[in-house]
Amino acid sequence: MNRETQSVKVDEAYQVISRDYDAHRDRSPYFRIIEGLTHRCFYENTEGKSFARGLDAGCGTGRNLPHYLKKCDHVAGFDYTPEMLQFAKEKFQNEKRVRLMLGDVCHLPFPDQTFDLIGSFKVLPHVPKVLEGIREIERVARPGAIIFLEFYSPYSFRYLLNRMKHYTKWHSLRESKRLIARAGLKVRKVYGLRTFMATEYLTYLPGAYQLFNFLENRFTHSGLNRFSGYYVIVCEKQGS
Numbered sequence: 001m002n003r004e005t006q007s008v009k010v011d012e013a014y015q016v017i018s019r020d021y022d023a024h025r026d027r028s029p030y031f032r033i034i035e036g037l038t039h040r041c042f043y044e045n046t047e048g049k050s051f052a053r054g055l056d057a058g059c060g061t062g063r064n065l066p067h068y069l070k071k072c073d074h075v076a077g078f079d080y081t082p083e084m085l086q087f088a089k090e091k092f093q094n095e096k097r098v099r100l101m102l103g104d105v106c107h108l109p110f111p112d113q114t115f116d117l118i119g120s121f122k123v124l125p126h127v128p129k130v131l132e133g134i135r136e137i138e139r140v141a142r143p144g145a146i147i148f149l150e151f152y153s154p155y156s157f158r159y160l161l162n163r164m165k166h167y168t169k170w171h172s173l174r175e176s177k178r179l180i181a182r183a184g185l186k187v188r189k190v191y192g193l194r195t196f197m198a199t200e201y202l203t204y205l206p207g208a209y210q211l212f213n214f215l216e217n218r219f220t221h222s223g224l225n226r227f228s229g230y231y232v233i234v235c236e237k238q239g240s
Helices: 010-017 021-027 029-044 065-071 082-091 130-140 173-182 200-204 208-218 223-227
Strands: 051-057 072-079 098-102 115-120 141-152 185-193 230-237
Touching (some): 021 082, 029 065, 029 185, 029 200, 029 208, 051 065, 065 072, 065 115, 072 082, 082 098, 130 141, 173 185, 185 223, 200 208
Parallel strands (some): 051 072, 051 115, 115 141
Antiparallel strands (some): 141 230, 185 230
16 A cells, blocks of 8 residues: 655655745645644644754755744754755745755764754655665754654555655554664654545635644544554654
């Protein structure tokens, strides 16, 4: 069931997507729910904590960077696609605490044990050498660092209706946890996203936003998250 898709290069696909990336998410009730759950995951697991250095590993247009800035003294971000990264640079050009660069998760330009908060959202499924990418994230994480890693489930509506033409790998929850363990990280918690929303279009129906928002939040930690289109696995780097 775990098919891979690729007829367009990842950077070429996101070059096209970048043109409407922010505008689409700003107007969509579907993405309001998805991003709301992502932010819930981020804040629930950083509550009462502050961090010296954060890393947004695959920052895209910078939509999550404001949340890192609320928690971290300094934030680094990189993306594989120049067009996506340019939007982030324009947004944060006057923010001295943010450092943005073009980069690849499999070859991070940072010393060992640099960051104590790391997030990689909607990135790893598009990385062919995904274990190498997770190991690089582990390498640059400090002992005790909180790490968010997002994967796509092959047992989801999203998989069944998938139309992505760029490289995408779908990992079961068990496979994802196995990859994380092989990279030397410890799994703490799992958040499921898009468990009930078969398509984005359903969320535009009258009353649908309220219904789906309730269901997605209510069951994000249930056994149903193995069927979620996305799931965020909260990890920790062990050691002292």
